[in-house]
Structures are given as C-alpha cells and as structure tokens.
Amino acid sequence: MEMWVKEMQIEDAAMTYKVNQTLVRKKTKYQDLAIVDTESLGRMLLLDGIVQTTTKDEYVYHEMIVHIPLFTHPNPKKVLVVGGGDGGAIREILRHKSVEKAVLCEIDQDVITECKKYLPEISCSLDDPRCEIVIGDGIKYVKEHKNEFDVIIVDSTDPLNAAEGLFGGNFYNDVYDSLKEDGIFVAQTESPFYLPDVVKRVFSDVRKIFPITKLFMAGIPTYPGGYWSFTVGSKKYDPQNVDTSKIPEMPMKYYTKDLHKACFVLPQYIKDIIGEK
Amino acid sequence: MEMWVKEMQIEDAAMTYKVNQTLVRKKTKYQDLAIVDTESLGRMLLLDGIVQTTTKDEYVYHEMIVHIPLFTHPNPKKVLVVGGGDGGAIREILRHKSVEKAVLCEIDQDVITECKKYLPEISCSLDDPRCEIVIGDGIKYVKEHKNEFDVIIVDSTDPLNAAEGLFGGNFYNDVYDSLKEDGIFVAQTESPFYLPDVVKRVFSDVRKIFPITKLFMAGIPTYPGGYWSFTVGSKKYDPQNVDTSKIPEMPMKYYTKDLHKACFVLPQYIKDIIGEK
Numbered sequence: 001m002e003m004w005v006k007e008m009q010i011e012d013a014a015m016t017y018k019v020n021q022t023l024v025r026k027k028t029k030y031q032d033l034a035i036v037d038t039e040s041l042g043r044m045l046l047l048d049g050i051v052q053t054t055t056k057d058e059y060v061y062h063e064m065i066v067h068i069p070l071f072t073h074p075n076p077k078k079v080l081v082v083g084g085g086d087g088g089a090i091r092e093i094l095r096h097k098s099v100e101k102a103v104l105c106e107i108d109q110d111v112i113t114e115c116k117k118y119l120p121e122i123s124c125s126l127d128d129p130r131c132e133i134v135i136g137d138g139i140k141y142v143k144e145h146k147n148e149f150d151v152i153i154v155d156s157t158d159p160l161n162a163a164e165g166l167f168g169g170n171f172y173n174d175v176y177d178s179l180k181e182d183g184i185f186v187a188q189t190e191s192p193f194y195l196p197d198v199v200k201r202v203f204s205d206v207r208k209i210f211p212i213t214k215l216f217m218a219g220i221p222t223y224p225g226g227y228w229s230f231t232v233g234s235k236k237y238d239p240q241n242v243d244t245s246k247i248p249e250m251p252m253k254y255y256t257k258d259l260h261k262a263c264f265v266l267p268q269y270i271k272d273i274i275g276e277k
Numbered sequence: 278m279e280m281w282v283k284e285m286q287i288e289d290a291a292m293t294y295k296v297n298q299t300l301v302r303k304k305t306k307y308q309d310l311a312i313v314d315t316e317s318l319g320r321m322l323l324l325d326g327i328v329q330t331t332t333k334d335e336y337v338y339h340e341m342i343v344h345i346p347l348f349t350h351p352n353p354k355k356v357l358v359v360g361g362g363d364g365g366a367i368r369e370i371l372r373h374k375s376v377e378k379a380v381l382c383e384i385d386q387d388v389i390t391e392c393k394k395y396l397p398e399i400s401c402s403l404d405d406p407r408c409e410i411v412i413g414d415g416i417k418y419v420k421e422h423k424n425e426f427d428v429i430i431v432d433s434t435d436p437l438n439a440a441e442g443l444f445g446g447n448f449y450n451d452v453y454d455s456l457k458e459d460g461i462f463v464a465q466t467e468s469p470f471y472l473p474d475v476v477k478r479v480f481s482d483v484r485k486i487f488p489i490t491k492l493f494m495a496g497i498p499t500y501p502g503g504y505w506s507f508t509v510g511s512k513k514y515d516p517q518n519v520d521t522s523k524i525p526e527m528p529m530k531y532y533t534k535d536l537h538k539a540c541f542v543l544p545q546y547i548k549d550i551i552g553e554k
Contacts, residue, residue, distance in 0.1 A: 006293075012316040018289035039289040057470065060544070193334065193498045219496060219504025219544065221470045226503010227496025254544040265539035267337070267496070267531040 005036055005044075007051050009224035010194055015051070017041065023118045028110035030162050035118045041222060043119055045086055047111070047157055053086055055121055057221045059253040061188070062088035062122075064218040064263070065230060067255045069151045069186045070096050071247045072232075072239040076150040077101070080178070082138030082166065084155030085111030087123035093153075094125045095250060103149075105134045105141040107162055139165050142178040149179055154187035159198055167198065169205035172233065176209050182236040189215070191225040192270045199229055203274040206233040214239055215274055216263040218254070229270070240264040282313055282321075284328050286501035287471055292328070294318065300395045305387035307439050312395045318499060320396055322363055324388070324434055330363055332398055334498045338465070339365035339399075340532040341495040341540070342507060346428045346463045347373050348524045348537060349509075349516040353427040354378070357455070359415035359443065361432030362388030364400035370430075371402045372527060380426075382411045382418045384439055416442045419455040426456050431464035436475055444475065446482035449510065453486050459513040466492070468502040469547045476506055480551040483510040491516055492551055493540040495531070506547070517541040 006016045021037040034046045042055030053061065066089050070076050077100045081089045085106035093102045104126070106112055112133065115123040125131060134141060142152070152175050159167040166187070175185050192199045199215070207213040210233030220228045232239050244257040266276065283293045298314040311323045319332030330338065343366050347353050354377045358366045362383035370379045381403070383389055389410065392400040402408060411418060419429070429452050436444040443464070452462050469476045476492070484490040487510030497505045509516050521534040543553065 010317050012295035013318070014293050016283075016291050016293060040287050041290070191498070193496075217496065219470075219494065219502070221468070221502035221504065223503075225496070225498035226500075227498065252545050254546060256542075256545050256548070258542045259544060262539040262542035265533075265535045267536060268529050268533050269531060271533070 005034070005046065007046070007049055015224070017044065024114050026110065026114075028108050030108045033108075033110055033114060035114055044222075045115065045119060048161070050158060051222050052157065053088060053119075053122065054222050055119065058086075058088050058122055060218050060220045061228070062092050063252055063255040064216070065089060065153055065155060065186055065188060066092035067252070068216060068230070068239055068260060068263070069153065069184045069232065070099075071260060072234070072237045072242050073150050073182070073184050074237070078149050079103070079151045079153065080105065080142070080145075080149045081153045081155055082142070083107075083157065083163070084153065086115040086119060087112070087126040089153055089155045090128070090131050091122065091125040094128050094130055099130065101130055101132060103132045103134060105136055105138045107135070107137055109135045139171055139174070142171070142174040145178050147177070147180055150183055152179060152183070152185040154185065156188060158190065167202055169208070172206050172209050176233070176235075179235060184232065184234040184237060184239070186230055186232045189229045189231040191223065191227065192229050192273050193225045193227065196273045199231075199270075200273050202231050206231055210234055212236075212238050214264055215266060215270065217266065217270070218263060282311070282323065284323070284326055292501070294321065301391050303387065303391075305385050307385045310385075310387055310391060312391055321499075322392065322396060325438070327435060328499050329434065330365060330396075330399065331499050332396065335363075335365050335399055336530040337495055337497045338505070339369050340529055341493070342366060342430055342432060342463055342465060343369035344529070344532045345493060345507070345516055345537060345540070346430065346461045346509065347376075349511070349514045349519050350427050350459070350461050351514070355426050356380070356428045356430065357382065357419070357422075357426045358430045358432055359419070360384075360434065360440070361430065363392040363396060364389070364403040366430050366432045367405070367408050368399065368402040371405050371407055376407065378407055378409060380409045380411060382413060382415045384412070384414055386412045416448055416451070419448070419451040422455050424454070424457055427460055429456060429460070429462040431462065433465060435467065444479055446485070449483050449486050453510070453512075456512060461509065461511040461514060461516070463507055463509045466506045466508040468500065468504065469506050469550050470502045470504065473550045476508075476547075477550050479508050483508055487511060489513075489515050491541055492543060492547065494543065494547070495540060
C-alpha cells in the first residue's frame, strides 16, 4: 500500500507527498495536527493539512525569520515569538549570545508536545532555561506586555482560523506597543504570487504604524510557490542598511551577510504589490 | 467530473493541478506533449508530464534567462536559443533593439506548432523577421556554427532523454566555440534543493571552460521547489558586475536593475553546492 498526503495549496492546485509513516495524527483544541515521515523531505509537520515545516528545509524559514531582525537590532536581549510551537525560531534566537530571554507564546500546547517528541532537531531548544513558554493567545499576550521586547517574531500559520487575527492592523498596533522604543518585528506573510492581496494589505497596515517597513524574500521549497515573503516593521533600525561587517560569524545553511541585504531586493511584480518604486 | 493533471516533481512528491480543458495532447516524435487550461495558472505546457511553462508565471523564467545575459553583453546582435520552442525566450530577446538575428534551434517541431496555436502570448514573436527557426538537434547545431553568436541561451527541458546531452561538458565546449570572443551563455540548471548534483556538475563543467562562471536564482512558482537556478558562462563580461546605470528602461514583470545583481547573491547551501566561498 502507498499512502500519500495531499496539501491543497490553492483552490485548484495541490502538492502531494508519499508518506512512509504517520507518527502522530490528532485533532487538537485548535486544529488537525499531523507529523509524518516522508522519504525525500524527512519529517513533516502539517496543521489543518498545510505543511508547516519539514526537517529537510526548515532551516530556510527559521534562519531568515530570526536572523534578519536579530542581526538588525544591535543588542537584542528579550525576544517574543508568537506561534512557532515547533521551536525552530527559538532554536535560532538562542544562538544569539545577547539574548537573555525568549518567550514563546503558542496557542496550541499539542503542537509543542508533539514537536518535542517527533521533531527534536527543530524543538531542541524549547527546554533551554532562557526560553519561557506561554500557552495562550498571542494577540492577548502582546496587548498585556507593553514596551517590553527588542524583537517580536510572528511565526504563524496561514491567515485562517486562529491565525487570522495575526494578519490585522489592530494586532500590529499592539505589536508596536509591545516593542521597546528601538524594537523591530517580523512576520511571515505568505506567497506574493498566490496571495498578493494578503501581502499588500499586511504591508500597507504595517507601514501605517512603523516608520521603517520592508519586505524580504526567501526560497522555501515546501511552501506554495516556493518563494516566500516576510514583512518587517521597525521603529529605528533599517534591516536593509545594517552594517554587515559587524555581524558575527555563525555557521548557517541559508542566511549569509550578503543575502541579508540582497533578500530585500524585490522582483518587479512584488514591488508593484507593495507599491515600492 | 473533475480532471487533475499530476506532475511527479521528485520520486515521492507530486504537484497536481485541476484542468478545465485539455487543448492538445499528442505523442510527438520526441515526447508526450500537452497544453491544458487551468483555473489559477492559465494555460500550461507539459512535456513528458513535466510543467514547462504557464501563462501565469512564464515571465519570471523568460525575463531572467534572457535579460541577465543580454543586458550583460554591451551589444548583442546575434543570439541562439537551444530548445525554447514555446517562443518565450525569443519574445524577450527581440525586445532588445541591438539584436539583428535570433536563431531558435528546437528539436521538436510539434512544440512550436502547438505553442503557436495555443500559447500566443508566449509564442507571439516566432514569426518576427529577425527570428530564424531551425528544427534540429541543438548539440549538432552548435558544433556546426563556430564563433558566431554573442549570446547563447540553453532553454532546455530537464536532463533526461533528448535534453540529457545539453547538461554535459562536451556540449559546453561546443557552446564556447560557437560564441564570439566576448560571448556569454546561460542555461537553466534546475533546483539546487532537489537536484544539487546536477547543479554541482554543470557548474563545475562550465567553470573548467569559461573564465567567468556564475549562478543566479529566480523564484518560479510552478517549478519544483519554486526557487530555480541558472548557470552563466562568460568569456569577458561579468554579469554580476555590469554597470546597471547603462541598462535601458524596459517594462518588466520580474527583472529589475537591482535584481540583476542581487539574484547572484546565493544562500549558503547553494554556495556550498557550487564551492563558492
């Protein structure tokens, strides 16, 4: 028997992967969670049938969502991750020596529990003493923590169900208030090819709130379209104009100092979406 | 009834698209050709079940494979396309005013015939008087035309069957000889994530022959992994160090002057594949 898992990427297109073994499948309080073992992509986490991460390509997403803001901020001490229950962002954050505390605010305890069990390469730093895990709603959390974080990373699922509020202007206002006076935030913001309206709306909302708003791209093989956007809102530091000579050497699989700037150079159709000249 | 076409991207992963209508399906002398109409991606050309191009995202591939070499060469007059029977590369080449002649050497007449019929937005320049169409083997063609072209574009299918010889060192020797003394060539060279060995071997082969060898990337939503490599071999001009201020303004959907340089800035894992420091 062959078993294949099918991910609906858009209404009339799907990606399908051969599954060696289903490690866990459960209905959590919030979503349909599965971790499966595939031949070519290693272990794969799916939430509501959407691929969140695989052990083969997770480094692209986690390195880029973390190191762009953390190497932009000159001295990030306190970092918040909203979502990100797999722990990949926390793992990368804690590689930064300046970081004293990284809070993970994940709404679904089961994501953390199952990723700790089945994705140890990704979740390996969740037990680090510098990591504080909060099970709860990220929207509520940022509202209740003002002027506290140097960096906030919104590592969410797609803008549906529980995550929908993480793509709205009100949330970005609260993120702004939760950041210190020189804070910076980044969010994963989908494929500009498949969801141009989401990219446009988020960018426009963030730009109304933050003095510096930028979009950068990364090639993530297991995400729809493979070419993924991240939106940065920053109070003081421009991520594209960071002095890369001051960035310490750290072994990476995707991020490089040159790419730190080049990833902000956008194709014309994406410039058009966000209204960049 | 719903009809879906399935593209095996790697051995255990496939992309599948809902098909509104099959416009043509035939076994040609060389391959299984299909052009189908899809809802989200427009019309789609498949050869041996592999997506070659869609009307929705074809501009990424065609702009990048053409404008990087043609804006690097200061005065490209004669250009050869090996493969590329859909005509997209020819369309972009003929936008360059310096070009006096563009030869398309395509092995499969049926590709040209059907693309002219069903993909007019892509094939629209194949009847241009500056375009010469040769039905034949590109390997033989370059062997027989020495010191003739300013730019050669290898717009091939994947390295299988008829296209396998287009990914070998002997072919690149002939391409070198077919170029003028300041000529430049580019080839599509697959996904570094899924086919690192192909990228590595081609880059190594080209580097043995050309004094300047570079790899650049583009985000192509309908290709496996979505993040695609192109390899450039150049006798004189460095595509990464072109004076972009001299590039004329032309309306584009993907290519920009800034991206002309930024697309050569590679993620670490791709640098590792090609042995770049």
